[in-house]
Amino acid sequence: MALLDAAREVRERAYAPYSGFKVGAAVRGASGRIYHGCNVENVAYPEGTCAEAGAIALMVASGETDLIEVAVIADSSGPVPPCGGCRQKLAEFGRADTPVLLATLGGATLATTIGELLPGRFDISHLSGTE
Ligand SMILES: O=c1ccn([C@H]2C[C@H](O)[C@@H](CO)O2)c(=O)[nH]1
Protein backbone atom coordinates (compact mmCIF):
# COMPACT_ATOMS: atom_id res chain seq x y z
CA MET A 1 0.00 0.00 0.00
CA ALA A 2 1.60 3.27 -1.18
CA LEU A 3 0.54 5.37 1.79
CA LEU A 4 1.91 2.90 4.34
CA ASP A 5 5.10 2.45 2.30
CA ALA A 6 5.63 6.23 2.39
CA ALA A 7 5.14 6.27 6.16
CA ARG A 8 7.56 3.35 6.60
CA GLU A 9 10.20 5.03 4.45
CA VAL A 10 10.06 8.44 6.13
CA ARG A 11 10.11 6.81 9.57
CA GLU A 12 13.72 5.84 8.92
CA ARG A 13 14.62 9.53 8.83
CA ALA A 14 12.92 10.36 12.14
CA TYR A 15 15.06 12.33 14.59
CA ALA A 16 14.33 10.68 17.94
CA PRO A 17 17.57 10.59 20.00
CA TYR A 18 15.76 11.13 23.30
CA SER A 19 12.91 8.64 23.14
CA GLY A 20 14.50 6.30 20.62
CA PHE A 21 10.98 5.92 19.25
CA LYS A 22 10.82 6.65 15.53
CA VAL A 23 7.44 7.33 13.93
CA GLY A 24 6.49 7.82 10.29
CA ALA A 25 3.23 9.26 9.01
CA ALA A 26 1.78 9.78 5.55
CA VAL A 27 -1.39 11.58 4.55
CA ARG A 28 -3.12 11.67 1.18
CA GLY A 29 -4.61 14.95 0.00
CA ALA A 30 -7.74 15.22 -2.13
CA SER A 31 -5.48 15.53 -5.21
CA GLY A 32 -4.23 11.99 -4.52
CA ARG A 33 -0.76 13.22 -3.64
CA ILE A 34 1.00 11.78 -0.60
CA TYR A 35 2.71 13.92 2.04
CA HIS A 36 4.98 12.37 4.65
CA GLY A 37 6.41 13.38 7.99
CA CYS A 38 8.50 11.99 10.84
CA ASN A 39 8.90 12.95 14.47
CA VAL A 40 11.59 15.54 15.14
CA GLU A 41 12.63 15.68 18.78
CA ASN A 42 14.49 18.45 20.61
CA VAL A 43 16.71 18.62 23.67
CA ALA A 44 14.03 20.95 25.03
CA TYR A 45 11.57 18.07 25.06
CA PRO A 46 8.26 19.96 24.57
CA GLU A 47 9.63 21.47 21.36
CA GLY A 48 9.64 18.09 19.64
CA THR A 49 7.08 17.52 16.91
CA CYS A 50 5.11 14.43 15.95
CA ALA A 51 5.23 12.60 12.63
CA GLU A 52 1.58 13.39 11.93
CA ALA A 53 2.16 17.12 12.46
CA GLY A 54 5.04 17.04 9.98
CA ALA A 55 2.96 15.33 7.31
CA ILE A 56 0.07 17.76 7.78
CA ALA A 57 2.42 20.75 7.61
CA LEU A 58 3.88 19.49 4.32
CA MET A 59 0.39 18.96 2.89
CA VAL A 60 -0.70 22.50 3.76
CA ALA A 61 2.58 24.02 2.57
CA SER A 62 2.03 22.19 -0.74
CA GLY A 63 -1.37 23.85 -1.15
CA GLU A 64 -3.79 21.18 0.04
CA THR A 65 -6.21 21.39 2.96
CA ASP A 66 -8.38 18.29 2.45
CA LEU A 67 -7.14 15.08 3.97
CA ILE A 68 -8.63 11.82 2.66
CA GLU A 69 -6.42 9.09 4.18
CA VAL A 70 -3.82 8.71 6.93
CA ALA A 71 -1.19 6.06 7.79
CA VAL A 72 1.09 5.99 10.84
CA ILE A 73 3.80 3.43 11.60
CA ALA A 74 6.16 2.76 14.50
CA ASP A 75 8.27 -0.11 15.79
CA SER A 76 6.04 -1.10 18.68
CA SER A 77 4.29 -4.18 19.97
CA GLY A 78 0.93 -2.82 18.83
CA PRO A 79 -0.26 -0.02 16.55
CA VAL A 80 0.47 3.33 18.22
CA PRO A 81 -2.43 5.78 18.19
CA PRO A 82 -1.83 9.49 17.51
CA CYS A 83 -1.47 11.74 20.56
CA GLY A 84 -4.30 14.08 21.52
CA GLY A 85 -2.77 17.07 19.75
CA CYS A 86 -2.36 15.13 16.52
CA ARG A 87 -5.95 13.92 16.69
CA GLN A 88 -7.08 17.53 16.73
CA LYS A 89 -4.70 18.40 13.88
CA LEU A 90 -6.02 15.50 11.77
CA ALA A 91 -9.61 16.54 12.52
CA GLU A 92 -8.89 20.05 11.21
CA PHE A 93 -8.31 18.75 7.69
CA GLY A 94 -10.13 15.41 7.55
CA ARG A 95 -13.69 14.26 8.15
CA ALA A 96 -15.15 11.99 10.80
CA ASP A 97 -15.11 9.06 8.34
CA THR A 98 -11.57 9.68 7.04
CA PRO A 99 -9.68 6.36 7.30
CA VAL A 100 -6.63 6.15 9.56
CA LEU A 101 -4.37 3.08 9.36
CA LEU A 102 -2.14 2.50 12.39
CA ALA A 103 0.64 -0.03 11.82
CA THR A 104 3.75 -1.61 13.27
CA LEU A 105 6.96 -2.60 11.51
CA GLY A 106 6.09 -6.15 12.48
CA GLY A 107 2.95 -6.08 10.35
CA ALA A 108 0.16 -5.46 12.87
CA THR A 109 -2.48 -3.00 11.70
CA LEU A 110 -5.47 -1.22 13.17
CA ALA A 111 -7.92 0.49 10.83
CA THR A 112 -9.83 3.36 12.42
CA THR A 113 -11.19 6.80 11.52
CA ILE A 114 -10.64 10.37 12.64
CA GLY A 115 -14.12 10.35 14.18
CA GLU A 116 -13.31 7.29 16.28
CA LEU A 117 -10.03 8.84 17.39
CA LEU A 118 -11.62 12.13 18.41
CA PRO A 119 -15.32 11.89 19.22
CA GLY A 120 -17.00 15.12 20.31
CA ARG A 121 -14.28 17.15 18.71
CA PHE A 122 -13.99 20.90 19.04
CA ASP A 123 -14.80 22.31 15.62
CA ILE A 124 -15.79 25.53 13.89
CA SER A 125 -19.44 25.21 14.94
CA HIS A 126 -18.37 25.92 18.51
CA LEU A 127 -16.86 29.26 17.57
CA SER A 128 -20.17 30.95 16.79
CA GLY A 129 -23.55 31.52 18.39
CA THR A 130 -22.27 32.02 21.90
CA GLU A 131 -23.43 35.66 22.32
O1 LIG B 1 1.52 9.02 17.07
C1 LIG B 1 2.63 9.37 17.50
C2 LIG B 1 3.09 8.99 18.78
C3 LIG B 1 4.34 9.42 19.16
N1 LIG B 1 5.10 10.20 18.35
C4 LIG B 1 6.45 10.62 18.74
C5 LIG B 1 6.57 11.78 19.68
C6 LIG B 1 7.91 11.53 20.34
O2 LIG B 1 8.95 12.03 19.49
C7 LIG B 1 8.02 10.01 20.35
C8 LIG B 1 7.74 9.39 21.71
O3 LIG B 1 6.50 9.82 22.18
O4 LIG B 1 7.09 9.54 19.40
C9 LIG B 1 4.67 10.56 17.09
O5 LIG B 1 5.38 11.23 16.33
N2 LIG B 1 3.42 10.15 16.72
Ligand SMILES: [Zn+2]
Ligand atom coordinates in the same frame (compact mmCIF):
# COMPACT_ATOMS: atom_id res chain seq x y z
ZN1 LIG C 1 1.20 13.83 18.19
